[in-house]
Amino acid sequence: MHLARFFKVDSFRHVAGYILVFAVAIFNPAHGQSGKLIRILNSDRATGSRDVSYLAGNVVFEHEGARMYCDSAVRYLQRNIIQTFGNIQLNQGDSLLMSAKAMEYNGNTRIAKARGDVVLSDREMTLQTQAIELNRNTNTAYYTSSGTITNDENTLTSQIGMYYADLKMFSFKKNVRLHNPRYRMECDTLQYYTTSRVALFRGPSHIYSDSGYIYCENGLYNTVTDEAAFNRNAIVRQKNIEMRGDSLYYNQRKDIGRSFGNIRLTDTTEKFTIIGQYGEYFGEPNERMLVTKQALFLSYADQDTLYVAGDTIRSIRLDSTGHRDMYVYPNTKLYRSDVQGRADSLRYTTVDSAFYLMGDPVLWSDTMQITGRLIVLTLRSNEPDSLFVRDNAFILITENDTFYNQIRGRDMEGKFIDRKLYQILVRGNGQTVYYAKEDDGTYVGINRADCSNILIDFEENKVKEIKFITKPEARLIPLGKESDEDIRLKNFKDRFSEKPPLEFFKNRIRIQ
Incomplete structure (x- = not known):
């Protein structure tokens, strides 16, 4: 019987369609891919x-x-997947080589999952891990089972890693170590x-x-x-x-x-710190430091901190003995x-532990001004020892809000004992104004004297005794009879x- 008579025409068309689909499924192995x-x-x-085919002996495949x-x-044709075992090598042209003990490769996703002594390498590096996922679409490799990368003299290890082959870049996370x-x-x-x-x-790094x-x-x-740029709580320690x-x-x-913003340069041997907003450091042979913008020097050599502030602070080590000069200006x-x-400016040198104040300088100690x-x-021993004043030397000592004892001369030389000025020698053109008092503290007059050289003894920063080394011109002026001169x-x-x-110096520290 003719098939057209046995089936209705529409039914025949449906059957023919089923037969065609079945034939395609049989003869097209890529169906569903x-x-x-591979x-x-x-x-x-x-x-x-x-x-499902099982392959053995010198297996070579390409994708x-x-x-x-x-x-x-083991090849799964319908799924386009191959599972490989033993002495595995994957070559991606000249760019990438991978070896492992076992690997599954998916031809649809182009992803290779390798495990067991995995080694991934290119011309720049070699990665070793126990399991890795290689994505040929993104040209990336990812591991989570700890990995070691060698690159010339550098060795890197981490718990998690991602390799970007196109960028030649690794991204590491957790317990990252770089050894050189x-x-x-x-x-x-x-x-x-x-x-x-x-x-x-990123994150805490050492x-x-x-x-x-x-x-x-x-x-x-x-x-x-060996160049580096750091931020966020950056610290560099080199020697001292x-x-x-x-x-x-x-x-x-x-x-x-070089440091920028809230900087601190500290010498842990000499126990000083320089702070500011910009700093430079140069190591051997002559160690140099430069700090600017609200610069402040702090010496912690004893319990009494020394503060020195200026717009700029420079420090240079002079020689192998460790002596240093510091300039503040x-x-x-x-x-x-x-x-x-x-x-206006100051120089400090450790050669003789001396401060040189220049440019309209002034010193104060309690009620004394120099x-x-x-x-x-x-x-x-970090305590005031000697004082030298050159040209137009002048000492002003306040008795009260109205009276000032005064000592003037060409030059002066002084000596300290227990942090207090003990004695002053005036050399050349010596002059004094001294308010004389009775034993009960009552002022009786003004002792006005001129003498070439004068020796003054002090006690608790007060004039104890004035000794005129050469014959003075002196006179006592009763109170109320004195002139401005x-x-x-x-x-x-x-x-x-x-x-x-x-508080001025502490405010600079707070800025940090």
């Missing part, structure tokens, strides 16, 4: 069915530019570029070396040039020097550093509990209002 089929290039032995080798494999013959780095998150050998890190230590919470390190700042640049090889101010001062063209204050020596100037308070 979204990617090109091609088997060689196998010494093959068993199984068309859909879209990648060639893979193994001892044995010159240093080691520890951090939580790091990006490492295998071509440039530059490392970017760099250790034989010569020092670096800490920051965000930074960049060039492992070739510690640098801190909002951001730091440091060249470990040249021992050069302009608008210099200094403070200790026993002495305060100001000048001025001259140049003032030199020397220390012994009698009670004001030439160059008299009350500058006590300029004395810097401790």
Whole structure:
């Protein structure tokens, strides 16, 4: 019977459609696949069915530019997946090579999942781990089972890692370690570029070396040039020097550093710190420091801190003995509990532990004021020891709000005992104004004397005795009979209002 008579016409068309679909399913092995089929290039032995085949001996297969080798494999034709075992190698042209003990490769997703002594390498690096996922679409590799990367002299380890082959960059997380013959780095998150050998890190990060230590919470390190840029609580310690700042640049090889914002340069041996808003450090052979913008020097050599403030502070180590010169300028101010001062500029040298105040300098100690063209204050065991005043030397001592004892001369030399001025020798053109008192403290008059050289003894910063070395011209002027010339020596100037308070220096510290 003719089929057209047996079936209705519409039913026949439906059956024909079913037959066509069935035929396509049988004769088109790529049915249901979204990617090109994995091609088997060689196998010494093959068993199984068309859909599931077992391959053994020198197995070679290829997929879209990648060639893979193994001892044995199972191929799932319909799923376009191959599972491989033993001596596995995956070559992606000249760009990437991977080996492992076992691997599953999906031809649709172009993802290879390898495990067992996995080694992934290109021209720049070698990665070793126990399990990895290689995505050929994004050209990335990902592991979560701890990995080790070697790149020339650098070795990196981490718990989690992602490799971006196109960028030649690794992204590491958890227990990240970078080892180099010159240093080691520890951090939580790091990006490492295998071509440039530059490392970017986030979170608490530590760099250790034989010569020092670096800490920051965000930074960049060039492992070739040993140059680094850090920010977020950055700290660099090299030998006896510690640098801190909002951001730091440091060249470990040249021992050069620059810091920006809330910076601190500390010498842990000499126990001083310089703070400011911008700083530079240069290491051997002549160690130099420069700090500007609200600069402040603090010496912690004893319980009484010394503060020296200025717009700019420079420090240089003079020789191998460790002696150092420090320059502070302009608008210099200094403070200790026993002495305060100001000048346009200041020089301090450790050779003789002396402060040189220049440019309209002035020193105060309790009720005493000292001025001259140049003032030199020397220390012994970090305590005031000697005082030298050159040209137009003048000492002003307040008796009360109205009376001032005064000593004037060309030059003066003084000696301290127990932080107090003990004696002053006036050399040349000596003059004094001294308010004489009875034993009960009643003022009786003004002792006005001129003498070339004068020796003054002090007690608790008060005049105890005046000795005229050569014959003086002296007179006692009763109170109420004095003129302005009698009670004001030439160059008299009350500058006590300029004395810097401790709060001024503490405010600079708070800025940090």
